[in-house]
Amino acid sequence: MSEYVNVRASETLGQEELVSFLKSRFPEATKQIGRTVVEGTECVEVRVPSNSPEFEDIRRFIDARRKQGQRGFSDSTIGWYLRKYTRAELQNAEALRLTIASHFEPSGEECGTIYETLCNHCNWGLQVSDLILDLRRVSQHKDISETIAWVEWVVSSNFVRTFTENKLTGAEFRPIFEFKNPTKQSKDWYQLRVTGKAGGLAETTRLGRDPFSPSQISWRCPLGHSVVTEFLSEIYLQRSTWDGSDIAVTEALFGQGRNLLRPAPLIIISQRMYRTLQEAGFKGFSVEVAHFV
Numbered sequence: 001m002s003e004y005v006n007v008r009a010s011e012t013l014g015q016e017e018l019v020s021f022l023k024s025r026f027p028e029a030t031k032q033i034g035r036t037v038v039e040g041t042e043c044v045e046v047r048v049p050s051n052s053p054e055f056e057d058i059r060r061f062i063d064a065r066r067k068q069g070q071r072g073f074s075d076s077t078i079g080w081y082l083r084k085y086t087r088a089e090l091q092n093a094e095a096l097r098l099t100i101a102s103h104f105e106p107s108g109e110e111c112g113t114i115y116e117t118l119c120n121h122c123n124w125g126l127q128v129s130d131l132i133l134d135l136r137r138v139s140q141h142k143d144i145s146e147t148i149a150w151v152e153w154v155v156s157s158n159f160v161r162t163f164t165e166n167k168l169t170g171a172e173f174r175p176i177f178e179f180k181n182p183t184k185q186s187k188d189w190y191q192l193r194v195t196g197k198a199g200g201l202a203e204t205t206r207l208g209r210d211p212f213s214p215s216q217i218s219w220r221c222p223l224g225h226s227v228v229t230e231f232l233s234e235i236y237l238q239r240s241t242w243d244g245s246d247i248a249v250t251e252a253l254f255g256q257g258r259n260l261l262r263p264a265p266l267i268i269i270s271q272r273m274y275r276t277l278q279e280a281g282f283k284g285f286s287v288e289v290a291h292f293v
């Protein structure tokens with residue numbers, strides 16, 4: 001596994017100094033994000049190995065400004081970890097964290113799906129009706145995708161068939177109804193409801209605001225439902241609280257929801273499920289190695 005840190009700096013967030021620093025320190029490696037149309041809105045990104053003198057230079061630069069309490073440094077998450085694995089590493093992992101990479105809108109709630117909101121702080125809620133979506137907006141060539149609500153996961157009928165034929169465990173597939181015609185159930189798309197329990201995160205999992213302030217958590221729901229954080233390490237889970245399902249979600253929820261957004265768990269899959277997804281050639285997700293300890 002090779003680990004990198006992606007650092008993103010934006011002038012609109014008050015990080016002008018960091019933009020200049022990255023451009024002068026890493027003239028070759030710094031990439032422009034988007035097109036700067038208006039002066040003072042430049043956004044740049046650079047990727048450096050996580051254990052490198054280059055990372056240390058950036059860390060010192062940011063740390064000094066955070067210590068001074070500079071806005072733009074103190075209020076923002078700057079950077080995240082990126083891990084690249086060899087094929088063998090992925091195929092030898094007992095479990096993997098699955099991230100749904102493909103998003104679409106509108107969310108189910110905007111199409112008439114009913115939720116009961118259970119917490120006003122983090123917007124944790126329960127979906128209490130079948131999912132209704134504008135299915136023309138689903139990424140047609142992705143077998144797994146999600147709406148911008150974070151908790152509405154959509155899979156293709158091919159995904160459902162493959163999951164069932166391979167006797168994988170930990171999911172049920174619920175009907176999705178068409179926004180334009182809410183009595184019509186889709187034959188092509190299903191809602192993935194993960195029933196498998198991946199249990200609790202082990203303490204080895206490092207949480208923090210970003211790679212530059214590792215001990216600080218950005219936000220925690222005062223009632224304890226969810227946390228806003230970056231994962232500074234791979235995910236470690238308590239083996240004793242995993243139910244052994246091929247697909248499972250963590251007890252802990254992440255993200256501060258508001259309006260349409262709901263805090264969401266992490267999705268963990270078994271090696272068997274990973275191989276099945278690979279062999280079927282399914283698209284729309286990325287994986288990282290996860291560990292049961």
Ligand SMILES: [Zn+2]
Pocket residue numbers: 119120121122123124221222223224225226
């Ligand atoms: Zn809450």
